[in-house]
Amino acid sequence: MLFKILPKSELAGLFAALSENDIIGPVHKGDNRAGTPLFDFARVTDFDTLRLDFTSTVHSAKRFVLPYRETLSTFRITKDSWEKQVDFNIERPFVLFGLHACDINALNKLDKVLMGSVYPTPYYAAKRRNMFIIGIDCIPLSSCFCRSMGTDTALTGFDLFLTDLGERYFVEIRSAKAFQFLKGLSLSDPADSDHDLYLDKNTAMNAAFVAHVETSDLTKILDLEFESPVWKDWGARCLSCGTCANVCPTCYCYGVEETVALDLSSARKEKQLHSCNLVDFAEVAGGHNFRPESASRLKYRYYxxxxxxxxxFEESLCVGCGRCGRSCLAEINVPDVIASIRHEEMVSDR
Amino acid sequence: MGKEKTYLGVPVYRPRVAFFEFTSCEGCQLQILNREESLLDFLNLVEIVDFREAMTEGSDDYEIAFVEGCISRDDEVVRLQEIRQRAKVLVALGSCACFGGVNQLKNRFLDQGWVHRQVYGEYPIASLPVRSLADIVTVDVSIFGCPIKKEEVEKIVTNIALGKSIVHPKYPVCMECQANENICLFDLGEPCLGPVTRAGCDSWCPNNRAGCWGCRGPADDADPQRLKAIMVKHGFSLETIIDRLDCFGGFVRESARLRDELENVGQTGSVDPGGGI
Amino acid sequence: MNHKLEFVDVLAESHEYRPATDLKSFEYSHAAEITNVYPMTEHEHLYQLRIVDPEARSRFTFRPGQFVMLEVPGIGEAPFSISSSPSRHGDLDLCIRHVGTLTNFLARVGRGTRVGISGPFGTSFPVEKMYGQNILLIAGGLGIVPLRSPIMTVLENRSRYRKVDIIYGARSPAELLYTYEYEMWRKFDINLNIIVDHPDETWTGPSGLITTILDQRIATASEGFSGRTFAIVCGPPVMFKFVCQRLIDAGIPMQRIFVSLERRMHCGRGKCCRCNIGSTYTCLEGPVFDYWTVMNLKEAI
Structure with missing residues (x-):
């Protein structure tokens, strides 16, 4: 890995140069009623609207690789036959400008199941292979627990990673492509003072963690506590609304639906993100539901x-970004659920 | 029409359909006539024999009856029963037909005589408390929404033509709202019935930063008690919650329950959010 | 300085169609033609399908117990156990009960209809491991469907196996499947025992629970039977729990008892997660499981 120092004033130039491609980045979406700004990922054309100082986005950047709704194939229907067309729904490469470590790790985890296992999915791969990722450091929110999940630093899965040192960025250059793109900008080698600032930043990040999830022996404890009454309590709270799955950077479960056009000359097969909390997740043709109670569905999500x-894959699918907990109207969050399963004190009880 | 239509060799069913309206704004039928670009394809799939809003002639020979509106008069009851007898399939079209719709708000007044005098004066009209179609006859298919979405009607008609079963989303509006990456209305300080209302509208109102009013009725696993706890926690009064739940008639039982609670609050002065929050 | 990213065509990286490992195979389906539809009961039809391309047809190989995804464009896609012998390659038998949109549509199609077939998917019954051993094939209701492929395999290799029993329970005589084949099965020296819950006036066989027959079979077994026997079980959850418990009590090791489980799958490829039992993918690690694995599945079966 190559480390360099980039003056902050140079970033706009990099953005402008990269604008030959579509750029997706964090933007200010609005404020909540307490006046706290809310961020989300969106297409950015103006550098000034890119908010690299964002806390967390409400939704992850998932939809740019795994759209909530996506056409898998279309069919041209003739008199008694048909023809299938498949499109992976990506036309040109794009830049993700400003991903936190948790979200980079989320993509790395999705890679394992969607590209690294049997039946790799081309819809995901086509988008994933056409991304240029610029990471940015962060100060965790009180609900973030990426440290517990081991996802507070990204080791792979990005081209560039920026750490804000005040006047300049500490830059990790991971890909040759990134190295090429930085040519012409005034880069310098980090001085000892930059190392100190970098370590200070690291200390500040560490000090900000409040939420924690104890993961030791968790797979076995989950098995032991499979019948725990605690699941029923959480299930009674759950609205079965699927918000958590939508905001989650790693939820990928889906349903497939086929529809015929009104003129009967074409048909379409679409996938739609589904959530294991939704009432019909495990329903089969004929109506039998393997998980009719919200408690069993919520438990399944944790399993x-x-x-x-x-x-x-010897790692958790959760990256500890805390989005599900922040978005849940019923205030169900991972640190509390895991703590209750482990018979520990919940953060929200402190 | 010429030769019988088929889809992959299977005959397509082209039913004779009729449209009827009872107490309503007739806006749902208007939705069907809107979107001219797909109207011809729609007419290829069904043979419309009666549609007062679109044609002058009418016929009693139909297989599917699309019925808009709620029932608020004696003569409507009789006419609905006649339609039921003639139709193989009776479709409740829109919130009024499904739940009574906005019209059923009238039922909330304790003094129905006063309502009648305010609306009709001395005009001799026998207006009954509002009922949904299912209160009177068997409804085979419900198409929810105020108004209905034409795309949904088209999909249902296509499914009928092909013999596919008609399924509505079982989950609540939140699922679609979050997939549209809206800011949660509760974060904006707006009340919203999204967590308990059946999806299928593609979160039409929240997309425009307006809280859901529940026009599609309860989702399969809806828990309005949980919603109440959330609303109270976000600082909304029981009256606000009841107002919302009352609006389209899909949550009549829940709002009645909350109204009882409200009377108790009147006595004790405190609201119990309930639901463990 | 050029900052334009170069578009990567992911399919350029995959050179040929290799099921399960390359990106091309994910949404690939064989065009297949329905060559025959044979009504077996009021609710179940046997469909004979043939992969249209002769080369793809002969290249199509599967193992007994595996399933395919069958798609009718615009109507739906669902998993179905292959009911035919692996020796017939891409000439497939599927027995389909009409319960949902797709299967009800299939009830109306005739010969010559084109459908899409992808697969084969999932695990299978290890029929080679059973050479030289006794086999107990036990089916309840529709559970006979996934068993028909191993049954055909056993018939074709009858001399390689010792005693073979089929114990089959159905609700009523009218619901029995593959009735036209019973004579043939028996002629291949298979001990076929059928029991129904609700006999009608034509029924001359036994009535009651399937475990009655199984108990008799176990009681009359020769010395050392359990040590030389494999069991293949498929049926409704209640049935196979009781059946498997009796087999274990009779001394058959759990890892020699195989069951086939059913879940709703949307993809068949370990991606949609709809078929998971606990955190186990039925489509990848199943549908055929040995009973030891079933005991370790962390969700009620």
Missing amino acids: HKHRGFVEA
């Missing part, structure tokens, strides 16, 4: 994130 994925 998938914190047990099943760990078994398959």
Whole structure:
């Protein structure tokens, strides 16, 4: 890895140069009623609207690789036959300008199941292979617990990673492409004082963590506590609304629906992000539902994130971004749920 | 029409359909006539034999009856029962037909005589408390919404033509609202019935930063008690919640329950958010 | 300085169609033609399908117990167990019960209809491991469908197996499937026992629970039977729980008892997660599981 120092004034130039491509980045979307700014990822054409000082976005950058709704194939229907067309729904490469470590790691995790396992999915891969990622450091919110999940630093999965040192950025250059793109900008080698600032930044980040999830032995504890009454309590709270799955950077479960056009000359097969909390997640043709209670569905969500994925890939599917907890109207959040399963004190009780 | 239409060799069912309206604004039928670009394809799939808003002639020979509006008079009851007898399939079109719609707000007045005098004066008209179609006859298919979405009607008609079953989303509006990456209305300080209302509208109102009023009725697993807890926690009064739940008639039982609670609050002076929050 | 990113065509990286490993195969389906529709009961039809391209047809290989995804464009896609023998390659038998949109549409199609077939997917019954052993095939209701492929395989290789029993329970005689094949199965020295819950006036066989037959079979088994026996079980959850418990009690090791489980799958490729039991993908790690694995699935079956 190559480390360089980039004056902040140079970033606009990099942005302008990269504007030959579509740029997606964090933008200010509005304020909540307490006056706190809310951010989300969107197409950015004006450098001044790019908010690299964002806290967290409400939604992850997931939709740019895994759209909530996506056409898998279309069919041209003739008298008694048909023809199938497949399109991966991407026309040109794009830049993700300003991803926090948790979101970079989220993509790395999705890669494992969507590209690295049997039946790699081309819809995801086509977008993933056409991204240029610029990471940015952050100060965690009180609800962030990426440290617990080991996702507070990104080791791979980006081209550039910026750490804000006040007047300048500490830049990690990961790809040759990024190195090329930085040519012509006034880069310098980090001085000892930059190292100090970088370490200070690291200390400040560490000091900001409040929420914590104890992951030791978690897969076994989840098995032991499979019948725990605690699940029922959480289930009783859950609205089965699917908000958590939408805001989550790693939820990828989906449903497929086929429709015929009104003129019957074409048909379409679409996937739609589904949530394991939705009432019909495990319903089969004929109506039988394997998980009719909200408690069993909520439990399944935790089993998938914190047990099943760990078994398959030796890491959790959760990156600790805290979005699900912040968005949940019923105030269900990962640190509290895991603590209650472990018979520990919940953060919200402190 | 010439030869019988098929889809992948399977005959397509082209039903004779009729449209009827009872107490309503007739806006749902208007939705169907809007979007001229797909109207011809729509007419290829069905044979419309009666549609007062679109044609002059009418016929009693139909298989599917699309019925808009709620029932608020004696003669409407009789006419609805006649339609039910003739139709193989009766479709409730829109919130009024499904739940009574905005019209059923009338039922909330304790003094119905006063309502009648305010609206009709001395005009001799026998206006009954509002009922949904299902209160009187068997409804085979419901198309929710105020107004209905034409795309949804088109999809349902296509499904009928092909023999596909008609399924509505079972989950609440939040699912669609978050997929549209809206800011949650609660964050903006707006009340919203999204967490309990059946999806399918693609979060039409929240997309425009307006809270959901529940026009599509309750989602399959809806828990209005939980919603109440959330609303109270966000500083909304029971009256606000009841107002919302009352609006389209899909949550009549829940709002009645909350009204009882409100009377108790009147006595004790405190609101219990309930639901463990 | 050029900052334009170069477009990467992901399919350029995959050279040929390799099922399960390359990006091309994900949304690939074989065009298949329905060559015959044979009504078996009021609610179930047997469909014979043939992959249209002769080369793809002969290249199509599967193992007994695996499933395919069948798609009718615009109507739907769903998993179905392959009911035919692997030796017939891409000439497939599927037994389909009409319960949902797709299957009700299939009830109306005739010969010559084109559908899409992808797969085969999932795990299978290890029929080679069973060489030289006794086999108990136990099916309840529609559970006979995934068993028909291993049954055909056993028939084709009858001499390689010792005693073979089929124990089959159905609600009523009218719901029995593959009735036209019973004679043939018996002629291949298979001990076929059928029991129904609700006999009608034509029924001469036994009535009651499937476990009655199984108990008799176990009681009359020769010395050392359990040590030389594999079991293949498929049926409704209640049935196979009781059946498997009896097999275990009779001394058959759990890892020699195989079951086929059913869940709703949307993709069949370990991506949509709809078929997961606990955190196990039925489509990848199943539908065929040995009973030890089933015992370890963290969700009620």
